[in-house]
Amino acid sequence: MEYHIKDISLKEEGKKRIEWAEKDMPVLRSIRERFSKEKPLKGVKISACLHVTTETANLIITLKEGGAEVYLTASNPLSTQDYVASALVAYYGVPVFAIKGEDTQTYYQHLREVIKREPDIVIDDGADLISTLHKEYSDIAQRVLGGMEETTTGVIRLKAMAKEGVLKFPIIAVNDAYTKHMFDNRYGTGQSTIDAIMRATNKLIAGSNFVVAGYGWCGKGIAQRARGMGATVIVTEVDPIKALEAKMDGFIVMPMIEAAKMGDFFVTVTGNTSVIREEHFQVMKDGAIISNAGHFNVEIDIPALERLSVGKREVRSFVEEYQLADGRRIYLLAQGRLVNLASAEGHPASVMDMSFANQALCAEYILKNHHKLQKDVYRVPESIDRQIAHLKLKSMGVEIDSLTSEQVKYLSSWEVGT
Incomplete structure (x- = not known):
């Protein structure tokens, strides 16, 4: 071709x-x-x-x-x-x-x-x-x-x-x-993911429980932007250092099985597979909105969601409603693919x-x-x-300082102390 x-x-x-x-x-x-x-x-x-x-x-x-x-x-x-x-x-x-x-x-x-x-x-x-x-x-x-x-x-x-x-x-x-990664992943993913969720759903983020799975640079950006929109942000992690950082940054940290019971919005951004899976779907609220901002569409176990569902329909562009046997509805954005690029502009x-x-x-x-x-x-x-x-x-019109020759010498030597 x-x-x-x-x-x-x-x-x-x-x-x-x-x-x-x-x-x-x-x-x-x-x-x-x-x-x-x-x-x-x-x-x-x-x-x-x-x-x-x-x-x-x-x-x-x-x-x-x-x-x-x-x-x-x-x-x-x-x-x-x-x-x-x-x-x-x-x-x-x-x-x-x-x-x-x-x-x-x-x-x-x-x-x-x-x-x-x-x-x-x-x-x-x-x-x-x-x-x-x-x-x-x-x-x-x-x-x-x-x-x-x-x-x-x-x-x-x-x-x-x-x-x-x-x-x-x-x-x-x-x-x-x-x-x-310090800028694109944090500020780019942070802003564009929130933008995409808002475009797709037109839901109010303020006052909601917003679950971010993964606290790498992308997760940090999403968590910061969601908090700025007025959400209570919950972070889930498998890395104790990143979990500790999220806690020290002022976010609630808990396992996904507990966060699943509380969340109104969910975003996966881990790079791993089956981060949100069957046991999480089974305890989610009616109306929970799930999305992915990681690269591949494997972070949400969509086949498990399909198995649990008795009905499925598209209710808005890039919003699919899955109806579970007990009557609860779970909404999947952008087929579990990169939500910020599928339902917004990246x-x-x-x-x-x-x-x-x-x-x-x-x-x-x-x-x-x-x-x-x-x-x-x-x-x-x-x-x-x-x-x-x-x-x-x-x-950006920003100027910064340069090291003096004395400072260069100081940083490259060991003799000078207090």
Whole structure:
């Protein structure tokens, strides 16, 4: 296929929205300006599996400006903005393979389409592209110079591959950059998840019991935003250190089996499977609303909910009502997929600015340094992380101090005491 999208006639709306997002992406814009002049990616083929949004479009355009030949597919069947896909094809000449609501078979066919282009560099969000590349196209994987991974779930999967010795090329864990996870995960996921729940349900969050499963950076962001909306926030955790942090941050901490009895809203954000499952559904209130902001739709045990239900219907866009045998109703948002991208628009452009600046600079880094790297998962180089932070501060009109020569000497010596 040359490309596979829903409707090319949506291109004008997509172009306007891409341009709107670009206004809030000054760091990526500055990189694009340099890339346009230097063409550091000239002749390089890049296959990307990302959420097809306005922010992603600006990354793809930046890579093209750098001289790359770019192919794009969706990292989630429900996250694609069809108008963005059409604009990328029509105005920017990018082959896109993504349709919002595509079934699983189509999703994997789209992954295969971008793999068949025999990329030099891959960009992934969740590691489905890289795992499919390894499983089905070993010969192509052998020739890949390196890749980047955008999200926590994907990094976990890729580290497991590296540990087993099956990873065929180096990976830069963009998710682990400070300018990514401390901002994108916390502020981006926090705001966009609350936005999505409100759009989908039009329910009042103030005064509710809001359960957040997982207190990583994403969970912290959601918990903070929910508290800001006036909810009583309950955190569930399996990690004693994170649970202690949540308690010290002022949240109620308890096991999910107890939280399930109290919650009005539930959001899973753990990266694990079956976090909300049958025993939790059995004790939930009538009208409980459950959603997921982790990468895959396995955090909520939907098959168990199906088994417990005697009826199911869609009551609003992205809201499915499951009626249980005892008459209680449980509402599942966005089919258990990423709620912030399925029923809203994902993270604001200003925070994705840093995440995608990392992606662009890491593509350049891999091209220059792949021969020095092992088949392993690496952190983003500190120099790139700091460069992006400085550029972001500059775009916000913020200046900071620099160390004096005396301070540099003090911090690098051991002789001076009190």
